[in-house]
Amino acid sequence: MLSTLWLLLSFAVPAQGVYRFVSCPHGKKCQKALLSGNDVLLQCQSAGAHWSYFFLQTRNGWTTSNTSVSNMETTPVGHLIIRNPQPSQTGLYSCQTKNGTQVTQYEIDFQNVIALYITHKDLDQTSLENSSLNLGRRETIFTLWEPWQDCNRCRVPGERKRLGYCYVQEPLGEPVPCGIFLGQARLMSKRLRPEMQVEACQVPCTRTMSTREYTIFDNFHFSKDSGSLWLACPLGSIYRPIMWEANGTSLTWQDQLSDQEISTILDPSTGGRLLQIFQPATYKCFVHQEFMAQFSPMISPEKLEDQKSKKEDQHWQVGKVLSPPKEADSVLKGLKLMLLVVFVLALVGLLFRVFRPTWDKRKNSVLLVK
Ligand SMILES: *[C@@H]1O[C@H](CO)[C@@H](O)[C@H](O)[C@H]1NC(C)=O
Ligand SMILES: *[C@@H]1O[C@H](CO)[C@@H](O)[C@H](O)[C@H]1NC(C)=O
Ligand SMILES: *[C@@H]1O[C@H](CO)[C@@H](O)[C@H](O)[C@H]1NC(C)=O
Numbered sequence: 453m454l455s456t457l458w459l460l461l462s463f464a465v466p467a468q469g470v471y472r473f474v475s476c477p478h479g480k481k482c483q484k485a486l487l488s489g490n491d492v493l494l495q496c497q498s499a500g501a502h503w504s505y506f507f508l509q510t511r512n513g514w515t516t517s518n519t520s521v522s523n524m525e526t527t528p529v530g531h532l533i534i535r536n537p538q539p540s541q542t543g544l545y546s547c548q549t550k551n552g553t554q555v556t557q558y559e560i561d562f563q564n565v566i567a568l569y570i571t572h573k574d575l576d577q578t579s580l581e582n583s584s585l586n587l588g589r590r591e592t593i594f595t596l597w598e599p600w601q602d603c604n605r606c607r608v609p610g611e612r613k614r615l616g617y618c619y620v621q622e623p624l625g626e627p628v629p630c631g632i633f634l635g636q637a638r639l640m641s642k643r644l645r646p647e648m649q650v651e652a653c654q655v656p657c658t659r660t661m662s663t664r665e666y667t668i669f670d671n672f673h674f675s676k677d678s679g680s681l682w683l684a685c686p687l688g689s690i691y692r693p694i695m696w697e698a699n700g701t702s703l704t705w706q707d708q709l710s711d712q713e714i715s716t717i718l719d720p721s722t723g724g725r726l727l728q729i730f731q732p733a734t735y736k737c738f739v740h741q742e743f744m745a746q747f748s749p750m751i752s753p754e755k756l757e758d759q760k761s762k763k764e765d766q767h768w769q770v771g772k773v774l775s776p777p778k779e780a781d782s783v784l785k786g787l788k789l790m791l792l793v794v795f796v797l798a799l800v801g802l803l804f805r806v807f808r809p810t811w812d813k814r815k816n817s818v819l820l821v822k
């Protein structure tokens with residue numbers, strides 16, 4: 453029951469850990485490459501701050517006072533949250549205090565996560581090589597790597613990943629994120645893309661795990677038609693270590709990137725925050741080595757009815773943890789009804805969260821074709 457309520461709360465309160473925090477010293481201008489499709493938060497410590505943005509590709513500028521771009525939001529303390537940023541939102545973001553003093557400026561290149569080039573070290577796959585841009589000034593395109601993220605599990609074999617961004621460097625110049633270097637120029641090159649590299653790891657458990665309750669999602673079904681379902685790991689992000697298990701078996705990038713037959717698909721554009729499943733099982737996900745959530749999808753009610761009429765089969769009633777005691781009195785029954793309503797609301801929230809990225813991806817590919 454507690455878990456159900458927690459589920460609802462987790463939709464209402466945007467949890468801090470979900471955003472990639474980007475900061476820049478006071479009075480400075482910082483240049484940064486990030487990935488599209490993954491939420492970020494630009495820091496600006498100034499209550500009631502104004503943000504203005506200028507998008508490089510469309511040459512459009514706005515301020516927070518006369519418009520709102522639907523996926524951006526200023527927090528009460530002054531930070532700017534950008535949800536599911538698009539490559540077209542590459543540009544200049546500048547934060548001013550209430551009385552107009554410049555606080556910080558960001559030049560952010562949201563590199564297209566749909567073009568993410570993924571390699572696995574243990575499969576001897578090599579990352580992209582340096583290449584030249586051929587604009588006449590001997591520019592080099594190369595990948596600037598972030599540090600490796602933590603191993604996604606401890607004590608048992610896991611995997612870790614690192615993200616790499618496309619940069620251009622002129623001889624004697626500073627490296628510049630590709631999107632900012634090119635600005636409005638729509639140059640087509642297979643090399644102009646971000647990268648992700650994965651390798652196997654096994655580490656002892658050293659972090660002290662928080663004792664926070666994990667979430668159990670159990671009352672949802674495979675739809676009769678689609679045959680597959682997307683699960684979203686709470687607090688997951690491409691910028692954080694994520695691990696999924698199905699029936700206790702790890703779902704690895706190694707299996708997915710080799711030609712092995714797999715029964716689930718880790719979504720590359722969210723770093724595996726989303727998992728596509730095709731059959732019922734007990735799915736668990738971990739973020740930063742911590743157990744976050746368990747999903748126990750049931751087979752559709754029709755099928756369940758079939759099964760029941762044949763034989764009383766307890767097989768898919770995995771979510772017992774959440775069931776109230778059988779000898780519930782009428783008060784409890786009322787509570788159950790209320791919880792059902794709450795659960796349906798939460799489920800709608802979940803579906804919305806799960807399906808929005810796919811929709812946006814479609815939108816994205818339309819943009820790319822143009
Ligand atoms: C916002 O205001 C600025 C000037 O105050 C103006 O130049 C710009 O066109 C406005 N943007 C929109 C979308 O109305
Ligand atoms: C603007 O506000 C800051 C504090 O928020 C203050 O220190 C500064 O003097 C103010 N500047 C002007 C021009 O009023
Ligand atoms: C690729 O280019 C970058 C930037 O110019 C340079 O630092 C790096 O050493 C190059 N790597 C290789 C393998 O040439």
Ligand SMILES: *[C@@H]1O[C@H](CO)[C@@H](O)[C@H](O)[C@H]1NC(C)=O
Binds near residue numbers: 698699715731733734
């Ligand atoms: C998980 O286990 C159940 C029974 O224990 C089985 O029916 C199901 O196919 C398994 N799912 C996967 C993905 O292995």
